[in-house]
Amino acid sequence: MSQFTELRGLYHLRETIGSGGFAKVKLAYHALTGEKVAIKIMDKRSLGEDLPRVKTEIEAMKDLCHQHICKLYQVIETETKFFMILEYCPEGELFDYIVSKDKLSEEEARVFFRQIVAAVAYIHSQGYAHRDLKPENLLLDEDQNLKLIDFGLCAKPKGGMDSQLFTCCGSPAYAAPELVSGREYLGSEADLWSMGILLYALLCGYLPFDDDKIPSLYKKIQSGKYDTPSWLSDESKSLIASMLQVDPKRRVTIRHLLAHPWLMADAQCPVEWHSKYKRCLDEDCLTELAVHYGKTKKDMEASVSEFKFDYLTATYFLLLEKKMKGRPVRLLNKIRNHE
Numbered sequence: 087m088s089q090f091t092e093l094r095g096l097y098h099l100r101e102t103i104g105s106g107g108f109a110k111v112k113l114a115y116h117a118l119t120g121e122k123v124a125i126k127i128m129d130k131r132s133l134g135e136d137l138p139r140v141k142t143e144i145e146a147m148k149d150l151c152h153q154h155i156c157k158l159y160q161v162i163e164t165e166t167k168f169f170m171i172l173e174y175c176p177e178g179e180l181f182d183y184i185v186s187k188d189k190l191s192e193e194e195a196r197v198f199f200r201q202i203v204a205a206v207a208y209i210h211s212q213g214y215a216h217r218d219l220k221p222e223n224l225l226l227d228e229d230q231n232l233k234l235i236d237f238g239l240c241a242k243p244k245g246g247m248d249s250q251l252f253t254c255c256g257s258p259a260y261a262a263p264e265l266v267s268g269r270e271y272l273g274s275e276a277d278l279w280s281m282g283i284l285l286y287a288l289l290c291g292y293l294p295f296d297d298d299k300i301p302s303l304y305k306k307i308q309s310g311k312y313d314t315p316s317w318l319s320d321e322s323k324s325l326i327a328s329m330l331q332v333d334p335k336r337r338v339t340i341r342h343l344l345a346h347p348w349l350m351a352d353a354q355c356p357v358e359w360h361s362k363y364k365r366c367l368d369e370d371c372l373t374e375l376a377v378h379y380g381k382t383k384k385d386m387e388a389s390v391s392e393f394k395f396d397y398l399t400a401t402y403f404l405l406l407e408k409k410m411k412g413r414p415v416r417l418l419n420k421i422r423n424h425e
């Protein structure tokens with residue numbers, strides 16, 4: 087295994103676990119906590135015009151800290167490579183999960199869709215639009231919770247979420263009519279359309295608009311006509327219809343989704359979309375870090391709160407993960423760094 091010198095001593099690299107377009111994803115262990123991570127490795131030379139997408143994704147993921155968004159722990163940039171150290175999601179893509187089950191029951195689809203609504207409500211509240219929402223970009227963690235990935239196409243319009251976007255991007259079958267028509271569009275409205283396609287795929291096991299030829303696919307999308315199979319309940323039909331509105335101004339907004347009857351069924355409360363991560367730093371993690379690095383709590387807090395997405399940021403977040411999973415808030419190999 088060719089050990090990348092930049093990772094030596096920090097991460098123990100294991101096998102390649104997947105690929106995302108222009109990236110290779112490897113499993114690794116974070117040396118100080120022993121926690122598993124996924125390392126997305128990109129070679130700058132082969133990125134070509136995709137280089138801006140990487141920078142977009144890195145900057146967006148530094149801002150986004152949420153229980154249903156794949157966590158970015160550390161970024162290492164060398165002359166020839168980018169390494170993104172990310173939250174490991176052992177159960178793979180939601181896409182494969184749907185395929186394995188043909189389609190999901192309303193109850194199971196509801197559990198997943200509530201998590202997707204929470205993630206998108208949070209992203210939109212931070213001024214971002216994902217713009218590539220699809221089951222391939224939703225991974226399952228060890229507790230079957232969804233984690234949204236691939237922010238390479240996300241947008242944080244300069245003039246806020248209400249300013250128009252032009253770049254036509256994302257996956258055609260999930261793209262909104264205004265997007266495929268090359269008209270100006272709002273990222274947030276395009277995301278809501280993609281969520282309608284997503285919910286339809288969860289409940290039906292196939293796509294509402296599909297065609298081998300792109301031009302006829304686009305015509306179907308622009309028509310907004312899709313068939314609703316008999317097994318769909320009236321509530322789920324109306325929810326899907328509210329998202330698959332061809333006119334973006336008539337499309338439901340994420341705020342309205344939070345308390346939609348279908349999402350609230352099974353006597354649930356409105357979707358709790360806020361991030362569970364607090365702004366303030368966790369005392370137990372700071373203490374363990376201070377002891378390990380031989381620093382005062384105060385100095386440790388000052389260093390951690392810079393969130394430079396260096397090894398310290400990764401170690402803090404992974405210690406926090408351990409705590410949230412009820413594991414001991416302890417660092418391994420307690421070699422005290424004597425300054």
Ligand SMILES: CN(C)C[C@H]1CC[C@H](N2C(=O)NCc3cnc4ccc(-c5cc(Cl)c(O)c(Cl)c5)cc4c32)CC1
Nearest residue numbers: 103104105106111124172173174175176222235236237
């Ligand atoms: C659209 N698809 C093809 C994309 C594939 C990419 C590889 C994925 N993957 C595995 O193949 N094995 C397991 C596995 C475990 N943990 C992961 C954690 C993060 C990411 C990740 C995160 C971000 Cl933010 C990102 O941009 C990219 Cl590309 C990947 C991938 C993981 C993963 C599955 C989806």
